[in-house]
Amino acid sequence: TQLLEQxxxxxxxxxxxxxxxxxxxxxVFSSLQWYRQEPGEGPVLLVTVVxxxxxxxxxxxxxxxxxxRKDSSLHIxxxxxxxxxxxxxxGAYGNKLVFGAGTILRxxx
Amino acid sequence: GAVVSQHPSRVxxxxxxxxxxxxxxxxxxxxxxFWYRQxxxxxxxxxxxxNEGSKATYEQGVEKDKFLINHASLTLSTLxxxxxxxxxxxxxxxxxxxxxxxxxxxxxFGPGTRLTVL
Numbered sequence: 001t002q003l004l005e006q007x008x009x010x011x012x013x014x015x016x017x018x019x020x021x022x023x024x025x026x027x028v029f030s031s032l033q034w035y036r037q038e039p040g041e042g043p044v045l046l047v048t049v050v051x052x053x054x055x056x057x058x059x060x061x062x063x064x065x066x067x068x069r070k071d072s073s074l075h076i077x078x079x080x081x082x083x084x085x086x087x088x089x090x091g092a093y094g095n096k097l098v099f100g101a102g103t104i105l106r107x108x109x
Numbered sequence: 110g111a112v113v114s115q116h117p118s119r120v121x122x123x124x125x126x127x128x129x130x131x132x133x134x135x136x137x138x139x140x141x142x143f144w145y146r147q148x149x150x151x152x153x154x155x156x157x158x159x160n161e162g163s164k165a166t167y168e169q170g171v172e173k174d175k176f177l178i179n180h181a182s183l184t185l186s187t188l189x190x191x192x193x194x195x196x197x198x199x200x201x202x203x204x205x206x207x208x209x210x211x212x213x214x215x216x217x218f219g220p221g222t223r224l225t226v227l
Contacts, residue, residue, distance in 0.1 A: 006152075031214055042113075042202050042218035043153070088152060092214030095141070095158060102152040 004091050006100030021074040021103045029091035032072045037086040079107045112136050113205050115219035130188045130222045132203030138183035139205035147200045159186055193226045
């Protein structure tokens, strides 16, 4: 069974602060996706990382894939209330996605 | 592009009845569709994988006779919750993937269906 450990589980911060979410596994993934989900809606794909050591930026969001393709991180700079939501990492393993437990982020104004 | 719809968005039913949820890929052909279940403030749990024209593959612990999946066309998959009970109440989400459109196992998710069984 491939497990993807995501931390922290909950994060409540003030507007303007920075934060990092981590996903770690003992398994190697062919790719890893990060999704954001709002209550009552489906997850929305933010980014896919494929190459070990890869770094991708999406405005204030920076995604990194570990050299061994077993871990990834999401860093948000100067968080805003609009960033509030559930963040999910998902590793591609064969035909499926293995999801982390999710990080509930709340950004207070 | 890559839009997935689900219908209905919410359904309330009585215990013992069956409920059908539709998942459609609107602007691409989905060779593979996935059905997930999600409890409040938790992650997604994969229930089954379906490929067009073949039987679905269910994850361990998911009753295939309870959750019937049909993927009859490249744009439509249905999940039928048979003889629903209150413990089946949950948020059901489908996703779709087309090898020709999405690389690296990217899946595109529908908006979800909230099922409440009374």
